[in-house]
Amino acid sequence: MFIGSSYSLIPVLLVTGILFLRFTRWYSNAPKPHQLSEFIPFVSNTIQYLTDAGTFIDRVTGIPNPNDVAYSKELASSGSTLVKFYVGLRPVYIVTGAGNVQTTLGSPHLLDGNFLQLMLMDKHWGMTRAEIDKFASDESGRGKVPAPGATGSPDGERYWLGHDRLYAEYLSSRKYSDALADSFYRFFVGSLDRQYPLNEWTTVELSTLLKSTMAKSAVKSLFGSRIIDLNPGFVECYWEFDDIAGSLGWGLPKFLQRRSISIKDRLHEMTRKHIDSAWEWFDWAANPEDLAWEPHFGSRLSRETARWLRDRGFSNHAAAGHTLATLFGLNGNTVPITTWAMIELIKDPELFRAVREEINTAYALDPKTDSHCIDVRKLVNLPLMQSFYVELMRTHVSFNVTREATQPLVIAGCPIEKGALVQVCSRIEHYAEDVWGVEGHPASEFWAYRHVKYVDEPQQPEHKWSAGETQGKMPQKRLFAMKGRPSSFLPFGGGYVMCPGRQFAKQEILLAIAILVMKFDVEFLEWTDSKGLRSEKPPRDDQRYAGFVAMSPDRGIKIRETSFAEQPSTSTAAISSAFDSALHRGSTHFRGGLRAIVNKDKTHYDLAMSEYFKHWDGQDIENETDDIRQSRRKDYSSLTRQYYNLTTDIYEYSWGQSFHFCRFARGESFSRAILRHQHFLAARIGIKNDMKVLDVGCGVGGPAQEMVKFTGCHVTGLNLSEYQVNHADNYSKGAGLSHKLKFVHGDFMAMPFPDSSFDAVYAIEATLHAPSLQGVYTEIRRVLRPGGVVGIYEWLMTDEYDNENLAHRSIRVDIEQAFGIASMVQVSDALKAVEAAGLELEVHTDLAVDKDGLDTAPWYWPMSRDIKYIQTGWDLISALKHRVSVALALGLLWLLAAVHIAPPGAIKTLNTMAKGGDALVAGVLFVIADFIYGVFPVLFIWKLNMPTRQKLGIMVIMAGTLVTMGAANSRAVIVSDTLNKSIEVSVKDGMNPAKVFVTFGVASLLASIEVSLLIILGSLPKLRVITKLTLFENLSSSLTSMIVKLWPGTQSSISKPRSHQDYVGSDVELNESSRRNFSDHSGGHHSSSIRAEPDSRGQQHQCRIQVTEGYTVIYDQKSKQPKSYV
Structure with a gap:
């Protein structure tokens, strides 16, 4: 039995031996890839590859590196399409040639593209081994149909497919990609508007501007505004990470990269804080499922990714790592490419002009807002813009598409062992002369028109020949046609593993270029080196980023730019600003009155009159319809702006710097009553020292100044009228308060502030101009921090108003026309708006009504x-x-x-x-x-x-x-x-x-x-008569004061107002469960609600209140010192 079994093995051994000999002979005769030389085997190439990838790749490919004239054309001189080297003991192959590239990228069963992501999950994301194994054990692939013979993950979950579907559904789809583009556009334009005033030349360093403003706008659009608010210095930390992300991925020992790991950990802590906060504060039940953007998670992609990770057992730490990796993919390409785009445009004024002309055709009228904006879909399909974009990506992205051999294979006749890495270098493919070269423009040169072709355009019957056309010759139009084949264009990877955010990246880059080109005139000043000093050399690609991402310029460019008013088909906001500047001319420096009026430009004043009064002139009150009122609401922005263009000087001369009414005590002067009205509001909503406060509709800043002087808070004033903002700035500087006052030109229906920016918000007779109270209240709620309080003096009609009564209607229309109100509403409408906006109403009272019978005369x-x-x-x-x-x-x-x-x-x-x-x-x-x-x-x-x-x-x-x-x-x-x-x-x-x-x-x-x-x-x-010739020395008010409170999770109970006399001479302990209303008897009869707020630890402060004739003193229970006076 034993002998027979031995004889039976002889045929098997013979066959095995024959096959081994044939394989050995084949292997010895098989083509061999070119072996890259090195001074110290397994060491020299490894060090250069990990520390100076740009020079290494140029040495391999033979592409001239302007920084190293002594490069070696090893790949070109060898005649081979493959080159082999070692990283440590691991063999690496770089392949070239169309067929070899297609084999590498199109053989997922032989070459695995997931290994690199698994490595980044460890080195960048910070996942645990158990979390990484969920992906690693899923061999079913990324296709809808599982890979043949794949076992899948132990829990049956297809992790790769599920992860890819997030991007397919919430990033690639038009609905959500357009929403992301819209939010990026809004954030980027708003930030530029705040930083760079119209028609003022400013010197900036281009890359610094984009790394700050563009990157922050992109982060907010994708991940929400809270990630920035929660983490001061977030963007700066990201760019530190961007410098070391490539080398960090290879997993060198910690003692060799302590600084890199420290930077990564610091950024990871910031993204973790954001993830934790978003899960804590976002209300999944209260928000619609398809909400395109909100401040906590940001885009729906971010929100659904967080939910997908949590539902599959991944920790918040892993989710934070995922955010970190997405940040790198987002900004690591878009910001450098946009920087290069602007450099190329600045170097070539003719190209700048052509690009500006083409972008101008992408502006369209938005039917929702009746304003001009960029049509993103049209922009990304413009022929020159597409060619410009492809050429930028071709020449400035260096990305090594890497695969791992899961079994032995053959490429170009050369054997590749299992476990080897196979790379396709975009730098090689992008510079292939036979693919990309054009006569007069070699592949190594940037040429924006490389991918544009011209075709004859059929002549229309009404076509008129221009001076530059030859009659009888067909006019031509541009079309986009990429010069090279798609398989040779690899800025985002290739095959089944590609950057999932590539569509959004393209939109962001082209939008950023469009905004900068259409918003600014630019003058070149100088090139700068890494220390900011003047450089004689123009920038080149920074080789530190080679192989991983888009390469930033290796030096800076200092420019002088000015924001200008675009043509009518571009920016409505800039046009409005230019019109206002022309109208007011030098009157910005006058304090209202006759002098300011007579300095107006008469032509522009007539245009402003026409623009404003067109809403009322020729209107028959009897036949007024809802459509007429709706048209005024729709045009509220222009209506309000022109109203204050016409009336600001009159208000300033008559009112001073505070444009609001007030109640009066007996014999009280106007100026004193105005101040008391403002002090009352400050005390009522609890404004304190160093709080961040927003003044919605700030006028020329009178109340804001008084809030600062009375409480020591920091006030930001928001105003739609640029003329009033300029006045407010002048007044605050003159008062020496500019260090605590800031005035912003913007619309309160879309405030240019991050969520939860302010501790308190107030609006004094300003939101009457809003087309929708719910809309402006919702914006107020957004920018108010949780637990903050907002106080509003609102103009409202009583609920006894009857629109069918022509006398009532006539009164309303006269008031609306006289005070720039698009459409007045009633008290009940305002209360519904408060509730719909998600605010919790604490108290509201009609200040026109003498509830206590203490007024000696009616207000009117x-x-x-x-x-x-x-x-x-x-x-x-x-x-x-x-x-x-x-x-x-x-x-x-x-x-x-x-x-x-x-x-x-x-x-x-x-x-x-x-x-x-x-x-x-x-x-x-x-x-x-x-x-x-x-x-x-x-x-x-x-x-x-x-x-x-x-x-x-x-x-x-x-x-x-x-x-x-x-x-x-x-x-x-x-x-x-x-x-x-x-x-x-x-x-x-x-x-x-x-x-x-x-x-x-x-x-x-x-x-x-x-x-x-x-x-x-x-x-x-x-x-006590004041003899000064001023206005309103005896004035009363009829306003509805609304105090609204934002405090998630609590209910507010308002007790019946009690008379001031009930508390005279008494001490009252005040806490959260005991809130009382007081009538202020210092003159006028305001109804107030005072409450204690939790401190930073959520605990309740005890306060003692001493009420005396004339004022109320609030004492701190601990220090026994007075906290405020009412």
């Missing part, structure tokens, strides 16, 4: 001229002023318009505002305002920008009227009513000169009486 009495409410001499003057002052101002403006000093449209503006004031009284809805009264001081005329003859003429007229005395109070009131009507008739009749001149003379006479009364009453100290 000064405008009604009812003498029974007169309490002081100042009240008497206020009762006389309303009609006289309007008539005087109208007459004076007409006179200035007649001599071509003031724009004629100012008369209509002022008259409309006065009519709106009457409507306020008639409706008993809001404050009635004396928009203009008093006379302009004679000496002020010398400051006007007009010829001396005109100055002297006006001085003679005004001096004559000021010395005329003698008319009774009753007579003055009656005549002034008549005069106001006379002015209105005169304007409508075409401004009859004689009629208006007589009117002006009589009105000036009555004004002289006012001056006399001021002097007489001012001499009586007991009456």
Whole structure:
């Protein structure tokens, strides 16, 4: 048995021996790849490959490296299509040639592309071995049908396919890729607008600008704004990681790369903080499934990836690593390529012009916003832009597509052993002359038009031959046609393993180029070296990034750029800014009033008038429809901007720097009442020292300044009117408060701030301009931190308003037209908007109603001229002023318009505002305002920008009227009513000169009486009369004050307001479960709600409140020191 078995083995041994001999003979005769030489075997090539990949690849391929003239054309000189070298003891093959490349990328059963990702899961992502094994054990592949004979992972999950589907569904699909592009566009443009003012030249270093602004915008669009907010220095840390990411992936011992690991760990901690926060704060149940973007996770891709990882048992630590890896893939290519794009455009002004012209054709009218914006789909399909993009990727991306041999195989006749690495170098394929070369433009040269071809365009019947065309010759149009074959274009990998974000990367790069080209004029200054010093050499590819990612320029470029107003088919915002600048000219430096008005550009003023009043002129109140009101809401941005273009100077002269109404105590001056109104709001919402506060609709910054002085907080003012923002900046600098005040030009319907940016938010009579209260309240909620409080003084109609009542409707329309309101709403509508916006209403009260019966007169009495409410001499003057002052101002403006000093449209503006004031009284809805009264001081005329003859003429007229005395109070009131009507008739009749001149003379006479009364009453100290010629020295308000609280997870209960007298002389302990309302008796009768807030540890502070006549003191229970005064 034993002997027989031995004989039976002889045939097997003979066959095995024959096969071995034949294999040995074949192997000895088989083509051998070129072996790359090295000084120390297994060491020299390894060190150079890991530390200087760029020079190594150039040495292999024979492509000239401008930094090393002594390169060796080893691959080219060998005649082989393969080259072999060792990294450590592991053999590596670099293959070239179309057939070999296709074999390498198209044989997933022989060459595995997943191994590199598994390695990065360990070195970059920081996954545990058990988590990595989930992917490693899944041999079913990435296709819809599992690979033949694949066993799959032990738990039956197809991890590779599931991971790839996330990108296919939520990144490659048009819906979500467009949403990502839109959010990137919004963030990038907004950031540039804030950094670079219109028409101001700024010197910048290009790559620094893009590494900061572009990268941050891309991160926010993909991962949400919270990742930036939670991690100061996040973008800077990322770029430190970007420098070492390539070498970190090879897994050298820790003692050789301590710094690299430290940087990676620091960035990983930041992404982990973001993941933890997003899971804690994002409400999965409350948000729709297909929400395109939100601040916590950001895009739907990010959100669904986090959910997919958690559902399959991966930790938050692994998810944070996934975010880190995606960051590298996102910014590692897009920012360097965009930098190179701008360098190429700056070097070639003709190319810059051509690109700008083509981008201009991609702008379209957005039907949702009625504004011009970039059509992303059109942009990415423009022929020159596509050619430009492909050429940038071809010449500046160096990526080694790497596979691992899972079994022995043969490529180009050469045997490849199992476990060897096989690489296709994009740098070799991208520079193949036979593939990419064009006559006059070798493959080694960047040429933006390489992938453009021209075809004859059939002549249209209406075609007119231009000067540059030859008649009879067909005009030509550009088409995109990539010069080389797709298999030789490998910036994102190849085969079944490719960068899943390549479509978004293309959109981001082209969008960034389009924004920069259309927004800025650029001048080249100098090249700079790594230390920022002047360099004589232009930038080249930084070889440190070779083999892994797009190569950044190895030096900087310093440029001078200015943001400019684009053509009408580009940026509506820039056009509006240019128009406003032309309208106001030098009046930005004047503090409102006549001087600012007469310095307006008359042509632009007429255009602003037309743009604003088109919403009301010719409208029949009886036939007003919802469509008419909707059209005003739709055009709210232009309507509001033009309104304040027309009225800001009038407001500043009459109101000062605070454009809002207020309640009055007996004998209280306007300025004092205004300040108390602001102090009350600050105390009510708990503004404290060093808090970050947002002023929504900040006007020229008066309230913001007072909030800073009263509390020590930091205030950011947001305003749609660039003219008012400029004024606010000037005022804050003059007050020495610019270190705590910042004013931003922007729309409160789309605020240019990250989520949870502010500790408190307030809006004083500003959100009345919103087309949707829910929309602006939602934005306020977004930028308010959890637990923050917002206080709003809102203009609202009572719920008794009846739109079918023509008298009611007429009053509403007059108010809307006079105050730039697109469409007023009622109290109930506002309360619903608060709830719909996700805010928790803490208290609301109607400040126009005297609930406690403590008011001595109704708020509207000064405008009604009812003498029974007169309490002081100042009240008497206020009762006389309303009609006289309007008539005087109208007459004076007409006179200035007649001599071509003031724009004629100012008369209509002022008259409309006065009519709106009457409507306020008639409706008993809001404050009635004396928009203009008093006379302009004679000496002020010398400051006007007009010829001396005109100055002297006006001085003679005004001096004559000021010395005329003698008319009774009753007579003055009656005549002034008549005069106001006379002015209105005169304007409508075409401004009859004689009629208006007589009117002006009589009105000036009555004004002289006012001056006399001021002097007489001012001499009586007991009456506390202020003799300064200002406005609103006796004013009441009718506003609805809304305090809204954002505190997730808690409910607010509001107790019935109690009288101030109930608390006089008593000590009250205040905590979260005990909230009480107090009536402020320091003048005016505000209803307030005071509550204690948790400290940073979520614990409740105890406060003791001492209520006395005139003010309330809040003491800290621990220190026994006063915390604030109300």
